[in-house]
Amino acid sequence: MRRIILSTESGADLPSDLAAKYDIQVVPMHIIMDGKDYLDGHLPVQDIYDYYDRTKKIPSTTATNAHEYTKFFANIRETFPDSIIVHIGYTSKASSSFQNAVIAAEDFEDIFLIDALNVTGGLGAIVLHAAQVLEKEPGIEPEHLIEQIESTVPKSRLSFIPGSLEFLKAGGRVSNMASLIGTLLKIKPCIELKDGKLVSTKKYRGKMSGATEKLFHDYLKEFNVDRHQLYFIYSIGLDERIKERMDELAEENGFEHVRWIQAGGMISTHSGPGGFGVAGLEK
Known part of the structure; x- marks a missing residue:
């Protein structure tokens, strides 16, 4: 066989x-930084954010x-x-x-x-x-x-809030990015995959702690996700208290298994530090 x-x-x-x-x-x-090519998975994600803090340049992918x-x-x-x-x-x-x-x-x-x-x-x-x-x-x-x-x-559902609109914009992958102008209003967009394209579908205002709860609420309302397995995605910098709260909400909503996944270099370069996402399979 x-x-x-x-x-x-x-x-x-x-x-x-x-x-x-x-x-x-x-x-x-x-991942490309200052013309140098790094393999995703072989470059610590923190190096990407350190590079940005040092140069104010966002790497490309x-x-x-x-x-x-x-x-x-x-x-x-x-x-x-x-x-x-x-x-x-x-x-x-x-x-x-x-x-x-x-x-x-x-x-x-x-x-x-x-x-x-x-x-x-x-x-x-x-x-x-x-x-x-x-x-x-x-x-x-x-x-x-x-x-x-x-x-x-078609049953895999992903929604996420990037940690930085600046990183998201530089990545150039969101099809309706122009609609997200308004960083001064503290907008936190919800990005979803629609027919394989990254699209901004909702906009949250306020602190990340409140936005993540709203995202999860909307996610469960929109998608009939199988309660056996849920994935939470985060990029470095997400507040640990948010993680604890999301674990509580997942348990309250009947999820049997929850796995946290750290965004690697490719995704972190487009999301920025402190991003949060949720993924699962519909029934």
Whole structure:
């Protein structure tokens, strides 16, 4: 029986212990500071914010290129001979990474590519769901696994509040960014994935502590999320008291398992310090 190996990008922000548990292979995206290229996952996130504090410049990010994907897929095959690779990719609507994976996959057999149309915890929720299906059904046919993953993609719901509008604007990924002008009004936008695009859907005012509670309330009101598993995402700098309060709210709303995920370099570069998000799968 040929083994199925799951892969994704660093922009999924998979916790390292879960990636190791399920043998999920992660290819790094890139962070650029002063013309120097750093691999996401190999650069401490705090270095990004220290760089900004020092220079007042916000780093940029770039996708994994086709050559890197070719090497990445080849390494998987070397480590797991005769494997079938199922790659669950970062949304193609906000990065060229998925298209580069498509180009690289032309040189291989038995590689299946799925555009998750999501990022960070929203992407991670899909990848981890696929890993759990594989764990329960190790003999599942690849086609059946792919069907399950593809049916999960539209059920993955991600909402987040960036820690800094300046970082969000510099990232250039939010399609309706012009509507967010008003930083002097202390606006905290809710960003969601709509058809794979990052879109500002709501605006909160006031302190981050109040905004995160409103976000979670609106999230649960809008989406019928499976209470078995919930993911909270944060970027460095989020107040610990907010984390404690969100854990309380998750328990009050019947969630059995909650996993906090720290945003990596790719996501933190677009969110800024102190960001918060929530992700889960609808029933």
